[in-house]
Structures are given as C-alpha cells and as structure tokens.
Amino acid sequence: MLAEKMIALGTERSVIRELFDYGKGRAAVVGAENVYDFSIGNPSVPAPPSVNETIRRLIDEIDPVTLHGYTSAAGDAGAKAALTASINRRFGTNLSPDGLYLTMGAAMSLTCCFHGLCCPEDEFIVPAPYFPEYKVFIESAHGKMVVIPPDTEHFQLDLAAMERAINPHTKAVLINSPNNPSGAVYSEKTIQALADLLETKSAEYGHPIYIISDEPYREIVYDGVQVPYIPKYYNNTLVCYSFSKCLSIPGERIGYVAVHETVEDWQRVFAAIAGAGRALGCVNAPSLFQLVVAACADDTADLSVYTENRRLLVDGLRALGYSCVEPGGTFYLFPQSLEPDDAAFSLRARDDFDLLIVPGSGFGCPGHVRISYCVPTQRIQRALPIFGRLAESYRKK
Amino acid sequence: MLAEKMIALGTERSVIRELFDYGKGRAAVVGAENVYDFSIGNPSVPAPPSVNETIRRLIDEIDPVTLHGYTSAAGDAGAKAALTASINRRFGTNLSPDGLYLTMGAAMSLTCCFHGLCCPEDEFIVPAPYFPEYKVFIESAHGKMVVIPPDTEHFQLDLAAMERAINPHTKAVLINSPNNPSGAVYSEKTIQALADLLETKSAEYGHPIYIISDEPYREIVYDGVQVPYIPKYYNNTLVCYSFSKCLSIPGERIGYVAVHETVEDWQRVFAAIAGAGRALGCVNAPSLFQLVVAACADDTADLSVYTENRRLLVDGLRALGYSCVEPGGTFYLFPQSLEPDDAAFSLRARDDFDLLIVPGSGFGCPGHVRISYCVPTQRIQRALPIFGRLAESYRKK
Numbered sequence: 160m161l162a163e164k165m166i167a168l169g170t171e172r173s174v175i176r177e178l179f180d181y182g183k184g185r186a187a188v189v190g191a192e193n194v195y196d197f198s199i200g201n202p203s204v205p206a207p208p209s210v211n212e213t214i215r216r217l218i219d220e221i222d223p224v225t226l227h228g229y230t231s232a233a234g235d236a237g238a239k240a241a242l243t244a245s246i247n248r249r250f251g252t253n254l255s256p257d258g259l260y261l262t263m264g265a266a267m268s269l270t271c272c273f274h275g276l277c278c279p280e281d282e283f284i285v286p287a288p289y290f291p292e293y294k295v296f297i298e299s300a301h302g303k304m305v306v307i308p309p310d311t312e313h314f315q316l317d318l319a320a321m322e323r324a325i326n327p328h329t330k331a332v333l334i335n336s337p338n339n340p341s342g343a344v345y346s347e348k349t350i351q352a353l354a355d356l357l358e359t360k361s362a363e364y365g366h367p368i369y370i371i372s373d374e375p376y377r378e379i380v381y382d383g384v385q386v387p388y389i390p391k392y393y394n395n396t397l398v399c400y401s402f403s404k405c406l407s408i409p410g411e412r413i414g415y416v417a418v419h420e421t422v423e424d425w426q427r428v429f430a431a432i433a434g435a436g437r438a439l440g441c442v443n444a445p446s447l448f449q450l451v452v453a454a455c456a457d458d459t460a461d462l463s464v465y466t467e468n469r470r471l472l473v474d475g476l477r478a479l480g481y482s483c484v485e486p487g488g489t490f491y492l493f494p495q496s497l498e499p500d501d502a503a504f505s506l507r508a509r510d511d512f513d514l515l516i517v518p519g520s521g522f523g524c525p526g527h528v529r530i531s532y533c534v535p536t537q538r539i540q541r542a543l544p545i546f547g548r549l550a551e552s553y554r555k556k
Numbered sequence: 557m558l559a560e561k562m563i564a565l566g567t568e569r570s571v572i573r574e575l576f577d578y579g580k581g582r583a584a585v586v587g588a589e590n591v592y593d594f595s596i597g598n599p600s601v602p603a604p605p606s607v608n609e610t611i612r613r614l615i616d617e618i619d620p621v622t623l624h625g626y627t628s629a630a631g632d633a634g635a636k637a638a639l640t641a642s643i644n645r646r647f648g649t650n651l652s653p654d655g656l657y658l659t660m661g662a663a664m665s666l667t668c669c670f671h672g673l674c675c676p677e678d679e680f681i682v683p684a685p686y687f688p689e690y691k692v693f694i695e696s697a698h699g700k701m702v703v704i705p706p707d708t709e710h711f712q713l714d715l716a717a718m719e720r721a722i723n724p725h726t727k728a729v730l731i732n733s734p735n736n737p738s739g740a741v742y743s744e745k746t747i748q749a750l751a752d753l754l755e756t757k758s759a760e761y762g763h764p765i766y767i768i769s770d771e772p773y774r775e776i777v778y779d780g781v782q783v784p785y786i787p788k789y790y791n792n793t794l795v796c797y798s799f800s801k802c803l804s805i806p807g808e809r810i811g812y813v814a815v816h817e818t819v820e821d822w823q824r825v826f827a828a829i830a831g832a833g834r835a836l837g838c839v840n841a842p843s844l845f846q847l848v849v850a851a852c853a854d855d856t857a858d859l860s861v862y863t864e865n866r867r868l869l870v871d872g873l874r875a876l877g878y879s880c881v882e883p884g885g886t887f888y889l890f891p892q893s894l895e896p897d898d899a900a901f902s903l904r905a906r907d908d909f910d911l912l913i914v915p916g917s918g919f920g921c922p923g924h925v926r927i928s929y930c931v932p933t934q935r936i937q938r939a940l941p942i943f944g945r946l947a948e949s950y951r952k953k
Contacts, residue, residue, distance in 0.1 A: 160675045160763060161672065161673055161675070161821075161824060161825060161828040162671065162672055162673060162674055162675060162828055162831075162832070164831070164835075165671060165672045165827075165828040165829075165831035165832045165835065166672075166824055166827045166828045166831055167831065168830075168831030168832075168834050168835055169672075169826070169827030169828055169829065169830035169831030169832070169833075169834065170827045170831070201625060201626055202621070202625070203621065204621070205619070205620040205621050206620045206621075206624050210620070210624070211615045211620060214611065214615060215612070215615065218608045218611060218612065222602070223602040223603045223607070223608060223804070224599070224600065224601070224602050224603075224804065226807075227603050227607070227804065227805040227806070227807050227808050228598060228599070228804075228806060228807045229598055229806045229807050230807055263660055263809070263837070263838070263842075264837075264839055266837035266838070266839050267836075267837040267838070268837075269837060270835075270836055270837035271837075274559065274562060274696075275558065275559055275562045275563075275566075276558055276559060277559055278557045278558070278559060292834075295834060295835055296835070296837060298835075299671075299835035299836065366557060407620070407621065407624065407625075408624040409624070409625060409626045409839075410623075410624050410625045410626050410627055410840060410842070410843025410844070411624050411842050411843055411844060412660070412839060412840070412841075412842050412843075424558075427558060427563055428558060429566070430562075430563045430566035430567045431558040431559055431562040431563045431566055432562075432566065433565075433566035434559075434561070434562035434563055434564065434565030434566030434567070435559070435562045435565075435566070436566075437565050437566065437689075437692060438561075438562065438565055438667075438692055438693070438695075438696035439664075439667055439696065439836050439837070440660070440661075440663035440664040440665075440666060440667035440668075440693060440836070441660070441663075441664070442661060442663050442806075442809060443807060443809070444809075445660075445807070445808050445809050445842045445845070446807025446808055446809075447807070447808060447844075448842070
C-alpha cells in the first residue's frame with residue numbers, strides 16, 4: 160500500500176509535457192525546423208546580465224560559509240529588506256520585512272498558503288481558465304477547488320458566477336493576472352468589483368475571504384497595460400510571486416509570499432504560512448539566489464522578443480480567420496479552436512501539421528487552445544502559413 | 557479560522573534556535589569571546605573550492621536559458637547520471653538514474669517520502685535520539701510517529717524494543733546514521749540485525765516495511781569508521797541524502813532520494829515520491845546547484861577541523877569527569893548531563909557560565925545534552941575550563 164493519489168500524480172504525464180516530448184521525438188524524424196512547438200511556458204530569453212554578474216560578485220565578496228549557509232526560515236534579513244523596499248517603492252505600499260516569506264518559487268508559495276490556511280471543509284474558488292496544477296496544490300492541502308466558468312468574451316471575471324459560488328466554506332479566491340493561459344490582465348474595475356464582493360461576503364459570514372494572488376507574470380505586460388497591485392484594493396490579499404518569468408530563472412526556484420499589514424491578524428496568517436513551509440520541508444529558500452534576486456529585484460529579462468512575437472501572432476492569426484482576445488500580458492495566446500472539441504483540434508494540428516498547441520480543456524476552458532509564444536520569432540514566422548493550412552483544412556471539410 | 561497546527565509550527569521557536577539567538581544577545585553584553593555557543597549544527601568550514609569554481613565555470617560555459625531553466629521534475633538527466641555513477645562507484649550498487657529524485661535538501665527528501673508512502677493509520681518508527689523535525693514531517697503527512705527508547709550505552713538500536721513496536725500499521729523505520737545528536741554510526745551488525753528483523757516482519761504482515769535512511773552526515777566520520785550503505789543490507793530502503801553537511805552548502809537546499817531497483821515495485825514507489833514532490837510544490841531542485849553537486853559529488857569540505865575538535869572535546873570532557881559515548885561521525889557530542897534533568901542542567905550552563913548546549917529531551921533522550929562542535933577550535937579550548945567550572949558547581953552542591 161502506497162499513497163495511490165501520489166502515485167497517480169507521479170505517473171500521469173501532463174498534456175503539456177507530453178506534447179513537448181512528442182515534439183522532440185518528431186524533430187528527430189522530420190527535422191527540428193519542421194516542428195512548430197508552442198507547448199511549453201519556458202522563458203526563451205536569457206536572464207538579464209545582472210543575474211550572472213551578481214553571482215560572480217557574491218562569490219568573490221562573501222565568505223562561502225555565509226553565502227551558502229542556512230538563512231532564517233523566512234529568508235536572509237538583508238535580502239528581505241531589499242525586496243520589501245523594492246515592492247514598497249514600486250507599488251506605494253508599506254510591506255514590512257516581517258511580512259515577507261521567501262520561498263522556493265510560486266508553486267511553493269501557493270502550497271504554503273493552502274496548507275497554512277486550509278481547515279476541514281474549506282473551499283478555494285478558482286476562476287477558469289486556470290493553471291492546471293492549482294487543483295493538485297489545493298487538494299494536497301485537503302481543500303476543495305470550486306471552479307468559476309470562464310468569461311470567454313474578455314477573460315475578465317464572471318462576478319455573478321463568483322457570487323453564486325461563495326458560501327460560508329469559502330476560504331479564498333485564487334486569481335492569476337496576468338493570466339496563464341489567456342494572457343488577460345484583470346482591469347482595475349474588475350479588481351475593485353471583486354474586492355467589493357469579497358468585503359460584503361466576508362462581513363456577511365463573519366470571517367475573511369482571502370484573495371490569493373498568483374502573479375509570476377506581473378512584469379510581462381504590453382502596450383503600457385497596468386497590473387493593479389491587489390493589496391491596494393483588498394486588505395486580505397496574499398501575494399504569491401516568483402522570479403522565474405521576469406528574470407528568466409525558472410529552474411532556480413525562488414519567490415515569495417507577501418503578507419501586508421492590512422491583512423487581518425497578519426502575524427498569525429504569516430505564522431500559518433511559515434509553519435506550513437516548515438511542515439512541508441522548506442528549510443529556507445536557496446541562499447545564493449535570495450541575494451541574487453534581492454540585487455536584481457528591479458530588473459527584468461529583455462522582454463522585447465515577447466512583444467514582437469505577440470504582435471506577429473495576434474495579427475497573423477486574426478488575418479487567417481482565428482478569433483482571439485488580445486493578451487495584455489504573459490507569453491500566452493488563447494484563441495478559439497476551429498471546432499468545439501479543442502482536444503480534437505489540437506490533435507489534428509499535431510498529427511497533420513506538426514503544430515503543437517495545448518487544448519484549453521485542461522485549463523478549464525474548452526473550445527480554446529494555448530499557444531506559448533516564448534519561442535524564437537522565426538518559429539512564429541514559419542508557423543503562420545501552417546496555421547493557415549490548418550484553418551484551410553476546416554474549410555475544405 | 558486558520559490551520560492552528562501550522563500557526564503553532566510557525567510561532568513556536570525551536571530550543572536550538574532560541575539558544576542560538578540568546579547567545580547573540582549575550583555576546584553584545586559580555587563580548588563574543590565570553591559566550592561559548594555550541595547550540596547550532598551549521599557547518600563551520602567553507603565549501604570545498606570546487607563548489608565556487610564549478611559555479612564560475614557553469615556561468616561561463618552554459619547558456620543562461622539552459623543553466624537557470626526548468627529541469628525535469630526529478631532532475632537534469634546529466635546531473636542524475638553523474639550522481640548515480642558516483643553512488644554506484646562508491647558503494648558497488650546498481651542504482652539507475654531513473655531511481656534518483658533530486659530534491660531541495662534532506663528535509664524535502666523526507667517529506668516527499670512520508671507523503672508518498674503514508675496511507676491512513678500508517679506508523680513510522682523512529683529510534684531515539686532523533687532530529688526533532690521528524691515529528692513535524694511525519695505528522696504533516698498524517699502519519700503517526702512511534703518512538704523507540706534510546707540505547708544510551710552505545711547509541712546503537714534497541715532491537716527488542718523495535719520488535720515490540722512493529723505492528724501491521726508499521727510503514728517504515730526511519731534511521732539516521734551517523735546520528736544527530738549522538739554522533740553514533742550504526743555498525744554493520746546493527747544494520748544486519750535490523751534488516752533481518754524487518755524482513756521477518758514484512759513477510760509476517762505481507763507488505764514491505766521500508767527503511768527510510770536519512771544520511772546527511774554519511775561522509776562526516778572519524779578514525780576510518782565505515783558507514784554501511786543500507787540498500788546493500790536491506791532491499792526496501794529509501795536513501796534520503798543532502799549535500800548540506802559534506803559540501804558545507806546547507807543554504808542551497810539540494811539533496812536526493814535514491815530508490816534502488818531492489819525496492820519492491822520500485823517504479824511505483826518512485827512515482828509516489830515524485831507525485832508527493834509535485835503535490836508539495838517542488839517543481840525541480842535548484843537548477844544551478846544540480847550541476848554543481850553533480851560536478852562535486854566526490855568532494856567534501858575540509859573536515860579536519862571537526863576531527864581535531866572532536867578529539868579535544870571528548871578527551872577534555874572525560875578528563876573533567878563527563879561521561880560520553882565517543883561519536884563515530886557527525887559534528888555532535890552527546891554527553892550525559894550532570895543532573896538527571898537535562899533542561900535544568902542546560903539552563904545552569906547557560907545562566908551561570910554562558911555555555912550554550914542543547915537539552916537532550918527534545919531529541920527524545922533525557923539526561924543528555926548535545927554539543928555541536930562545528931565551531932572554531934579556539935572556542936573549545938577556551939570552553940573546556942568553563943565546562944570544568946560547571947562540573948565543579950555540581951560537586952560543591
């Protein structure tokens with residue numbers, strides 16, 4: 160007898176990973192230039208030079224016993240002070256270093272929040288489309304995930320559906336803006352309406368309903384789009400951040416949970432998150448990279464490639480007859496599939512055209528497909544005629 | 557309502573951490589040279605030069621998109637191949653890279669094992685003395701920790717007590733050799749007897765009873781002591797390792813779980829561990845340090861300071877009338893307290909002599925205190941007369 164649920168999690172392949180591996184196999188057969196892989200959300204631009212420069216400097220300057228040694232569980236005091244200062248400067252907030260808990264990336268930020276908050280029968284509301292691992296994380300904390308159907312017109316929030324879903328068991332609403340997979344950035348109006356709703360409902364039920372804001376794409380936005388910083392709109396917000404995407408260092412596993420002093424009983428909430436981290440085996444976030452991100456907190460990788468890719472793809476696909484909401488951020492586009500069955504559509508794209516795009520059903524949004532454009536621009540240029548042939552194949556039918 | 561257990565975990569201070577912070581406070585009052593801090597198990601020798609040299613080389617040679625990018629969940633294929641080869645060369649085993657799961661250090665190796673194995677009502681047997689966090693990790697996976705009283709004569713295993721504790725709910729026995737806090741290394745005879753017992757009991761109950769072997773101190777041994785590699789003695793062994801202590805990089809959080817092919821249904825066991833890692837939010841072990849430890853797998857920090865410290869401390873304390881079992885490994889000594897109440901003894905040492913030593917009760921072994929000798933040798937030289945005055949204070953009484 161083993162934990163069968165864990166075996167299933169360790170055995171099942173994610174659709175995305177499977178597509179990605181399929182592509183590598185096909186590349187060996189038909190040549191890499193003839194496979195159009197848009198499956199995976201791996202940053203394609205290098206980290207800013209400051210990352211490796213900082214690593215070199217730290218190695219030269221800091222005693223290795225300190226540099227590679229344990230830090231406090233919540234993170235090195237200097238790193239926390241620098242990161243807090245950066246957040247407060249950028250967002251006009253008053254986050255205390257005592258409210259910042261450094262983690263091994265956004266996934267761990269989320270599991271620490273779920274394990275720290277979740278009590279028996281608690282529910283977590285997740286608006287579709289959503290990152291599929293959310294379900295795994297919530298259920299590992301013995302919480303129940305409640306899905307809100309997507310607003311496929313603008314990929315904002317369906318607040319009427321949200322209101323119907325909230326009940327006395329609702330512990331938190333998990334939002335992800337800029338959104339994977341839709342690329343949508345929730346507008347200030349959306350956030351304000353969500354905040355109003357949750358304030359009303361919290362008062363009605365006599366306990367806070369938290370917003371857990373998963374925002375690894377916060378800095379990847381286009382055309383001057385503003386990403387509202389949620390704690391400014393809603394007091395009981397827990398910010399889960401990762402440096403993976405903005406600094407192009409997803410393998411290094413470094414992020415944080417920010418618990419602002421506006422959170423009711425913020426010190427107890429912080430203790431619950433830190434306690435969960437301890438129980439899960441997070442001794443501290445990787446020590447060298449705590450100092451690296453502290454030094455590079457205001458940098459980002461060069462995101463101009465994503466800007467170019469997005470323009471090319473949105474305009475190109477629309478010209479070919481595809482329908483999509485223009486993404487405000489991330490490096491994902493989420494057009495409608497050309498038949499209602501997105502899995503069948505994705506399969507045709509793969510088998511007949513070596514075009515690898517991810518069905519939207521796994522994100523809780525059937526009838527759509529995710530195209531990751533964190534790829535070389537040339538791949539998009541070469542792929543557009545293939546997207547054209549794919550569309551053509553439906554017209555012939 | 558928050559998860560009260562997590563709040564308690566996030567709020568309560570460990571006795572060790574509290575002593576350590578007390579020492580820093582006292583140092584400001586009486587001067588650092590007058591505080592004799594032996595509280596914390598933080599390696600005091602730097603990482604071998606190969607660690608920083610490898611970091612420099614990797615930064616120079618490898619494209620940052622790859623170097624800092626996602627790896628497979630179980631780890632980079634090249635790193636896994638190198639680490640597996642090192643294990644097989646050193647221990648004469650046949651570990652497959654498919655059985656190696658890289659983790660964020662030994663704590664996470666353990667939580668992945670507990671969450672992967674644990675089914676309702678499962679029990680995990682832990683012989684005292686033991687690392688206090690084991691209880692936190694086991695209970696976070698909803699397992700029950702069953703403690704075996706210590707063999708205070710040799711700090712080997714009390715196998716008769718072990719046999720009495722095993723029952724149909726026993727999922728695993730957790731051992732830690734070289735042991736924190738006793739420094740004991742379980743002999744080949746002890747391991748063989750444990751293996752025989754567990755084989756008999758596994759057959760009797762019709763399911764495997766695993767050994768989970770937590771061995772971060774495997775390379776820190778003295779006088780040519782051999783540490784038996786448990787999978788060679790018992791098939792159903794899961795090896796949890798960390799590079800924290802041997803490479804003096806505890807802050808970087810890198811280790812592994814090794815599931816040898818001798819483990820019954822090893823692929824399912826591996827899947828359960830990997831599934832647990834996924835559920836807990838471990839996307840992959842830190843990517844740069846995966847390659848660093850792969851390159852430095854056969855190195856250790858310069859352990860000669862620990863050798864010298866151990867000799868000085870064992871001989872010095874014995875000459876003063878203290879009674880202790882000579883440690884075969886680690887950087888801990890675990891002498892008897894000079895009164896039965898180890899907490900009172902530790903408090904007297906602290907308050908009257910500024911001597912910071914950790915009561916054994918927290919390790920499940922009253923009547924003893926832990927002395928961490930990962931400290932500058934001078935501190936031991938200066939502390940021995942103080943230990944003498946502490947002993948004297950009991951003779952006067």
